[in-house]
Amino acid sequence: MVAAKSELGTHEWEAVFQQAAKIGTLHVHLSGGEPLAREDLTQLVSFAHGCGLYTNLITSGIGLSQQRWDELVAAGLDHIQLSFQDSREAGANWIAGTRAHAVKLGIAAMIRRSKLAFTVNLVVHRQNLDHLDEMIALAESLQPERLEIAHVQYYGWAAKNVEALLPSRTQVLESMETISAAQKRLLGKIRIDAVVPDYYAKYPKACMGGWGRRQMLIDPKGTALPCHAAAVIPGLNFENVRNQSLEWIWRESASFQKFRGEDWMPEPCRSCDRRTQDFGGCRCQALMITGDATATDPVCSLAPSHALIEEQLALANSMANPETQATEQPDFWTYRPQPK
Amino acid sequence: MALENLSRPKLAAGCRWTGDGENRVVVFPEGAIRLQGTALAVLERCDGTRTFDEIVQELVTVYNASDSAKIRQDAITFLERLQQKRLVDF
Numbered sequence: 001m002v003a004a005k006s007e008l009g010t011h012e013w014e015a016v017f018q019q020a021a022k023i024g025t026l027h028v029h030l031s032g033g034e035p036l037a038r039e040d041l042t043q044l045v046s047f048a049h050g051c052g053l054y055t056n057l058i059t060s061g062i063g064l065s066q067q068r069w070d071e072l073v074a075a076g077l078d079h080i081q082l083s084f085q086d087s088r089e090a091g092a093n094w095i096a097g098t099r100a101h102a103v104k105l106g107i108a109a110m111i112r113r114s115k116l117a118f119t120v121n122l123v124v125h126r127q128n129l130d131h132l133d134e135m136i137a138l139a140e141s142l143q144p145e146r147l148e149i150a151h152v153q154y155y156g157w158a159a160k161n162v163e164a165l166l167p168s169r170t171q172v173l174e175s176m177e178t179i180s181a182a183q184k185r186l187l188g189k190i191r192i193d194a195v196v197p198d199y200y201a202k203y204p205k206a207c208m209g210g211w212g213r214r215q216m217l218i219d220p221k222g223t224a225l226p227c228h229a230a231a232v233i234p235g236l237n238f239e240n241v242r243n244q245s246l247e248w249i250w251r252e253s254a255s256f257q258k259f260r261g262e263d264w265m266p267e268p269c270r271s272c273d274r275r276t277q278d279f280g281g282c283r284c285q286a287l288m289i290t291g292d293a294t295a296t297d298p299v300c301s302l303a304p305s306h307a308l309i310e311e312q313l314a315l316a317n318s319m320a321n322p323e324t325q326a327t328e329q330p331d332f333w334t335y336r337p338q339p340k
Numbered sequence: 341m342a343l344e345n346l347s348r349p350k351l352a353a354g355c356r357w358t359g360d361g362e363n364r365v366v367v368f369p370e371g372a373i374r375l376q377g378t379a380l381a382v383l384e385r386c387d388g389t390r391t392f393d394e395i396v397q398e399l400v401t402v403y404n405a406s407d408s409a410k411i412r413q414d415a416i417t418f419l420e421r422l423q424q425k426r427l428v429d430f
Contacts, residue, residue: 026358026365026372052358054367079354079369117354117369145353145426146369188341191426193370 007220010040012242014047016218019246021051031058033220042071049076056081061107062100069110079117081148082108086128087138108142119146124175125165126316132175136182140190147190149179151197155229155284160334166316172200199309203274204281204297211259211283216250224249226256229284233293259283264294268302341423341430343392343416349430350388352423368427378403382415386428392419 008016017028028048035041036059048055056079057072072080084104111118120139124132132149139147154162167175176196183192198205208215208227217225222241225231231238236258239249250256258264262275269280280286281297289298289308296303303309343349351357355368365374366383375383381402385395396415400408422428 024363026367054356054358054372056369078356078367081369115353117352119369188424191424 008222013044016241017048017051021053023247028053029056029058036063042075045072045077046075054078061104064107073114081119081121083121085123087135112143118144119148120144121148121150123150125152126167129167129171129175132178147192149194157336168317198299202301204278204300206278207282210279212256232284233287266294269296343419343430345393347392347430348388349386349419349428352426352429355427
């Protein structure tokens with residue numbers, strides 16, 4: 001967590017948006033943490049919109065009053081994505097650690113009364129996949145244009161909870177059938193986007209669309225990163241928008257150049273036909289699991305270190321399928337501590 | 341959903357044009373597409389006021405086309421696909 005006073009100020013964010021538009025950026029995602037925590041959010045949306053950027057708000061919705069929502073709509077917000085942890089109140093609150101669920105349903109209804117693009121994001125994993133159909137039904141009842149079914153990825157705090165989160169193979173296969181059936185049923189009404197979790201896929205994901213190819217992340221203090229997790233990679237010096245132009249950071253900085261092209265790739269990636277599709281997978285995941293940020297992403301079936309993933313999968317598939325756990329299990333999850 | 345002659349296709353919620361000239365693209369949640377040729381000509385005309393019939397007639401004129409049935413069918417296929425992706429409503 002970051003102390004508020006070291007965060008970029010309103011005008012500094014506006015300068016970022018102006019530069020982003022100038023170098024051809026199309027979308028800006030206002031995310032966090034929780035973007036609603038910024039009092040100037042409406043002003044930032046308005047400014048970004050004025051620069052011609054497509055504005056996306058990625059939020060839990062907590063704290064979004066009707067008035068604030070009306071202001072965001074009037075400011076030109078294009079799209080809002082609201083995330084849900086579960087369909088069941090107890091499950092959702094257990095995972096999030098708060099009483100968020102009931103509040104969110106009211107906020108979703110408020111959002112739907114407006115004409116913006118509305119995405120419901122369902123976060124799925126071992127503890128809720130058994131009732132995925134119920135979660136999809138909940139999402140459907142909120143009438144979004146889009147539903148994103150997102151398997152948890154094992155970075156940050158999820159990495160500390162991987163055994164509780166990684167689904168069994170049966171869960172994954174059943175979820176693929178459930179999703180496929182829902183896609184057919186809702187064709188033309190709700191667009192459902194879902195991908196097989198990479199631990200169970202044959203080849204890795206093209207993480208972020210490739211390092212420094214499609215997306216840039218600016219954190220609250222102005223640090224420019226290729227992705228959320230990149231700070232785990234040692235030996236990289238990340239630039240700050242207070243010190244360098246966005247264009248220079250994107251085009252020239254060593255951190256953004258680091259894994260572009262193919263020169264950094266080891267075998268088998270270097271000779272692999274898929275290298276221009278998946279770029280060898282995720283650098284952060286390679287670092288976290290193998291200790292080497294240049295290694296082939298171990299989720300790839302061709303990766304020398306793939307056995308490390310297979311071990312994790314063997315564990316996930318040997319444990320009994322979880323039933324909904326009682327909420328009185330204080331040590332079940334490892335939570336990020338509250339900031340002081 | 342089937343596109344009909346009197347449908348008035350338009351961009352769906354949260355979908356809009358941005359940029360100009362050859363940088364003109366349609367932006368939408370989690371994406372953007374750059375269209376060319378007849379695809380561009382069709383989608384540009386989906387303003388919610390023209391009927392599909394009118395759009396096809398315009399294209400036949402603009403492209404001086406002899407086979408209006410083919411233009412119609414291609415446009416149907418194209419727009420129904422975009423509707424399924426929730427980029428277009430009709």
